[in-house]
Amino acid sequence: MKVFIEKENKQIVFDKECTAKELLVELNINPTTVILVKNNETILLDEKLSKDDEIKILSVVSGG
Amino acid sequence: MKCSSCSKKAVYSSQGRSYCKDHFLNYFERKIFRTIRKFSLMKHEDKICVAASGGKDSLAVLYMTMLYCKKYKIDFFALNIDEGIADYRDHTIKDLETFCKKYDITYHIISFKEKFGYTLDELIKKAIKKGKKPCTVCGILRRTLLNRGARELGATKLVTGHNLDDESQAYLMNLFLGSMKHSAALGPVTGFNSNNKFVPRIKPLYFISEKETRLFALLKGFEVHFSECPNINLSFRAKVRDKLNQLELLREGTKNGIVNAFLEVLPDLKEKYKNTKEFSYCKRCGDPCAGEICNACILEEELCQE
Numbered sequence: 120m121k122v123f124i125e126k127e128n129k130q131i132v133f134d135k136e137c138t139a140k141e142l143l144v145e146l147n148i149n150p151t152t153v154i155l156v157k158n159n160e161t162i163l164l165d166e167k168l169s170k171d172d173e174i175k176i177l178s179v180v181s182g183g
Numbered sequence: 184m185k186c187s188s189c190s191k192k193a194v195y196s197s198q199g200r201s202y203c204k205d206h207f208l209n210y211f212e213r214k215i216f217r218t219i220r221k222f223s224l225m226k227h228e229d230k231i232c233v234a235a236s237g238g239k240d241s242l243a244v245l246y247m248t249m250l251y252c253k254k255y256k257i258d259f260f261a262l263n264i265d266e267g268i269a270d271y272r273d274h275t276i277k278d279l280e281t282f283c284k285k286y287d288i289t290y291h292i293i294s295f296k297e298k299f300g301y302t303l304d305e306l307i308k309k310a311i312k313k314g315k316k317p318c319t320v321c322g323i324l325r326r327t328l329l330n331r332g333a334r335e336l337g338a339t340k341l342v343t344g345h346n347l348d349d350e351s352q353a354y355l356m357n358l359f360l361g362s363m364k365h366s367a368a369l370g371p372v373t374g375f376n377s378n379n380k381f382v383p384r385i386k387p388l389y390f391i392s393e394k395e396t397r398l399f400a401l402l403k404g405f406e407v408h409f410s411e412c413p414n415i416n417l418s419f420r421a422k423v424r425d426k427l428n429q430l431e432l433l434r435e436g437t438k439n440g441i442v443n444a445f446l447e448v449l450p451d452l453k454e455k456y457k458n459t460k461e462f463s464y465c466k467r468c469g470d471p472c473a474g475e476i477c478n479a480c481i482l483e484e485e486l487c488q489e
Contacts, residue, residue: 149428149429149432150432151394151428151431151432152394152428154394154397154398154401156401160192161194161195161204161398161401161402162194163184163193163194163195163196163201165184177397177401178397179392179393179394179396179397179398180393180424
């Protein structure tokens with residue numbers, strides 16, 4: 120699956136079927152700091168992700 | 184996961200409840216309106232100025248203020264401070280302008296360049312050489328321009344987009360620094376000494392987390408570019424923010440717990456520090472300040488007069 124990490128402005132390919140929570144653990148991202156979007160729909164951590172999905176990891180932190 | 188109130192797919196879950204898009208938007212609005220009413224943040228006779236950077240917090244608070252003010256027929260407008268931070272503020276100002284045009288909201292922009300002769304980027308280079316932190320310089324000058332701008336435009340209240348994350352961070356920072364006096368100036372209505380030159384600040388997003396605000400902006404389709412201030416990582420706040428997010432992950436509700444515990448002691452803090460500081464007026468600009476010259480004028484003299 121294609122995974123876009125907004126905070127780092129980078130896209131990676133992740134070749135493992137897993138849940139959204141497992142993806143964040145793999146990427147070492149704290150779930151309280153992001154919103155997950157799968158194929159343009161907001162999802163929760165229990166969502167299953169498959170190889171053809173396009174995932175966006177949006178950062179909720181802004182400002183200064 | 185399904186919404187706790189209907190059978191639709193959930194987009195958000197918190198404290199054992201989950202919400203579909205419609206129920207989340209409803210929850211968000213109710214929570215903010217309840218905060219406005221509970222702390223009497225806005226009244227019919229007020230003229231509300233919304234401090235709006237164009238980031239997600241300010242667009243969310245501007246939108247919700249618009250809904251509330253239209254419902255209760257209260258006068259309001261938006262005010263942006265353009266500090267002059269290249270590749271950051273220019274994007275958020277564009278977002279703000281698009282937003283205000285779409286919703287027909289009156290807005291004003293005041294810039295550091297116009298008021299101080301320099302952009303923040305230019306001032307930071309000088310500040311760092313003198314051992315000052317960027318966030319301190321920006322914070323003092325921005326707060327000053329917001330207050331002056333709001334006052335000169337006739338506002339009786341200044342709305343800021345400060346949220347649950349900001350407030351819990353600020354309280355913890357003050358605890359770590361042993362500065363309870365500064366915490367006495369926090370809360371849904373800011374300031375502990377009323378002064379006719381100081382426009383009271385109000386925080387309708389007080390119980391709303393950053394995550395809820397971003398989700399709201401996303402679900403409403405607001406055009407918000409992801410933008411983190413390039414100077415944030417130099418700040419103590421960024422370290423507190425990251426630790427707090429780790430604690431929130433370990434125990435959901437930590438930020439709420441901190442803010443609710445703080446609100447229990449806030450009346451005592453306000454009482455304790457109520458009259459300990461006599462306000463005088465800055466001999467240069469006339470703004471309220473603790474000493475003879477306000478912090479903004481001191482900074483201006485140190486950084487701008489070369």
